[in-house]
Amino acid sequence: MTKTPTIAPGATIGILGGGQLARMIALAAANYGLKCHIYAPDADSPAFEVAAHSTVAAYDDAEALAAFAAEVDVVTYEFENIPGATADILESRSVLRPSARALATTQDRLTEKRFVNGLGIETAPFRPVDTAEDLASALEALGRPAVLKTRRLGYDGKGQRMIRPGEAIDPAAILRSLGDVPCILEGFVPFEREVSVVAARGADGAFAAFDLCENEHRDHILALTRVPAPGLSEATATEAARIARAIGDALGYVGVFAVEMFLVREGGERLVVNEIAPRVHNSGHWTIEGALSSQFDQHVRAVCGWPLGDPSRTGGMAVEMENLIGADADSWAGILGRPGSHLHLYGKGEARPGRKMGHVTRLIPDRR
């Protein structure tokens, strides 16, 4: 039984996940007079603080999922590692946006790369790796350096292992260190930097991409996003949006997603897709102040079946977004007093190293 897909103000959006992305989706939904129901296993999750309706239950609790689906008008999520059975329960009992199919395609690195290549879009070279023999032959084929990654459940550098030139390795031990799960070996891409497109696709197929961003990582965690990505050609920016649109169309996607890409200069400026995130994305946080319609606004509009908003940059300003990671957030009082800085804190209790505690957005005159 599928509910009517058109949602009106007063309706309830169900959100799987209780972190900062869910929290910021809920704040955007509130602005449109929508209610939110947060579903997360940890009662301490920051998104619970901004919504009156909540379920504390495991993601594989079929009974709790069914009750949740019955209380909401549409379901969305803040993370891609949702079990397939969970997605199926929600899709059969409510409207799930993005769909179970979009999740299935993007939560497995191997499926995702094959899907992207199938659209004629370049990725890093790769080989599936299930056994020590697979790893040895994949290294033979792709050369070094190369990165072995778990096919599922990796994020922020977790679930991966770099293999360097000349390094003596024990393939079985490496696979064991990653938990002996299905893996993928990715060959080296000689990239100059990482960029991303954050885009929305509406239930009607409308597409709206935010401007191409450049991302800097520190310890495998996004540290800084700059928009527009400095020194890139207009053609590359256009191509990035084309790639995102092709991916969104092929998935029949509804909602906001991000496509992380490598910018390669060798053999002419070109883009190589790294991964797809089927959700709002850290590299889109700048849009809260930096764009006319934020990624969270766009996601809410899309999942409700509403028209997309305008993704243009506010007043044509350039934007920088800096993550506040771990103890970075201790400087909140100083940031509050810094002219032109917009502080966001996620309401997380403990500032553990590597934990995303908040972010700061700065709008600056665009000198291009």
Place this chain on the structure above:
Amino acid sequence: MTKTPTIAPGATIGILGGGQLARMIALAAANYGLKCHIYAPDADSPAFEVAAHSTVAAYDDAEALAAFAAEVDVVTYEFENIPGATADILESRSVLRPSARALATTQDRLTEKRFVNGLGIETAPFRPVDTAEDLASALEALGRPAVLKTRRLGYDGKGQRMIRPGEAIDPAAILRSLGDVPCILEGFVPFEREVSVVAARGADGAFAAFDLCENEHRDHILALTRVPAPGLSEATATEAARIARAIGDALGYVGVFAVEMFLVREGGERLVVNEIAPRVHNSGHWTIEGALSSQFDQHVRAVCGWPLGDPSRTGGMAVEMENLIGADADSWAGILGRPGSHLHLYGKGEARPGRKMGHVTRLIPDRR
């Protein structure tokens, strides 16, 4: 026992009142990683939807107020009609911002006008009216037209009665129609239009006014706010901010407040104070998109004892804010599709006539 006035992210703001102003304060607080506890008598109040902590109790329930004060780090409110005894309970058990004194001064039209005049700032001429005889002699003194208003509890044109030239009146009957409560008669001010200053004052005495707005009312309810107020001199804008600052300083005010003023042309462009609202104000809703720091951000910063943000207009744009009243909100889907329009809905159930359901903000190039 007074708690330490400096509040850090993770602390809880208690908000008295459950309407759209409380809701928008809570959304701004969430952005800074603060928790909110909403206290309101009606379980259906829209602010409950955006906060995890709530008390449903009457505003004069001493026990519930004490429990509320014990659970929060600072208390603020969205409306001025808080009983004095309630303010005293909260101030003695927590930190109340703005203070009980600011409330007492501004919730009574007579006290407020005397206070404003005491600062050398002009108001409409007025007389206290407690009896039919008072009304007759006040009319004699001030002439007609004049407006009889209850000293307390009036808003959006409620609790007032215009008395026109030549109109035959029964003073006792008029007083009865207003509930036989203490009143004030206000003489006629030949104003060209209504303007307002929305401003913030920090716990350290810092002051930050938003740009002077022009307000259009329909059926005594704010319909449209324009910023900057067109056709006013720079001197008038400066004088408006000076008036607001003098009022804020004299009250030792902490938080956001609004000063509604009449613009009078007779005898040279000048400002006459109409009333003070000791709270965030409908004529400041444009600041959500139209200013670098919104009135809700500023209010949260002030009540937490944090530095105030920058009240400058975003990218120097002119701004229009239109209220969606009653059935106006039925056009939400069309507004969503209108480029450059920012839709806000308050999550109210029933669109009764005269009920503020939401607002729309438009940023437009400033042609001045």
